[in-house]
Amino acid sequence: MSTHIPDDPGPGDQCLLLVHTRQVVGQVRYRICTACAQGVITAVIIDERFRSTGLGTRALSHLRSRHPGLAWRSTVHKRSTRHLLRRMRIPPAISAAPCTHDHRRLSAPADPILASG
Numbered sequence: 001m002s003t004h005i006p007d008d009p010g011p012g013d014q015c016l017l018l019v020h021t022r023q024v025v026g027q028v029r030y031r032i033c034t035a036c037a038q039g040v041i042t043a044v045i046i047d048e049r050f051r052s053t054g055l056g057t058r059a060l061s062h063l064r065s066r067h068p069g070l071a072w073r074s075t076v077h078k079r080s081t082r083h084l085l086r087r088m089r090i091p092p093a094i095s096a097a098p099c100t101h102d103h104r105r106l107s108a109p110a111d112p113i114l115a116s117g
Contacts, residue, residue, distance in 0.1 A: 018046065018059055025050050028059050032067055039067055040093055041074040044081045056084045 018026035026046035032039045041063075046056055064072065073093040074085050085092075 016059060016063060018050075018055055020050065020055075026055065026059070028063065030063065032070060034070075037070055039063065039070040039072045041072065041076060041085070041090065044076055044078075044084065051080065056081075057088065060084070060088045060090065 013031055014029070016028040016030070017024050018028070027043070028041060028045075029043040030039055030041045041060075044056060044059075046059075060072075064070075072090045074081075074090050075093050076082075076085065077092075
């Protein structure tokens with residue numbers, strides 16, 4: 001399930017909820033700019049019990065298929081997520097500066113919603 005994040009400014013902020021048996025077990029937050037053909041992953045949050053199940057790989061693959069033709073980058077610097085992003089060939093964003101179409105900074109949300117396990 002993918003949706004615009006409520007109370008977040010801008011139409012590019014989106015959240016892909018990861019659901020298992022009708023329970024949210026994680027999320028991927030991202031921004032897209034179709035004019036630049038770029039997507040930026042700003043957060044990857046997965047319940048501990050689902051971290052070694054391939055859920056992160058499936059979620060990022062789903063983003064790529066849902067938004068074909070975008071070049072993906074990431075502002076996520078957590079150790080637990082770096083290996084996933086490297087394996088999926090998603091490089092780090094060179095800077096947190098926004099694209100020329102977005103006047104906000106590309107950064108992770110201050111208080112991500114964590115799924116309880």
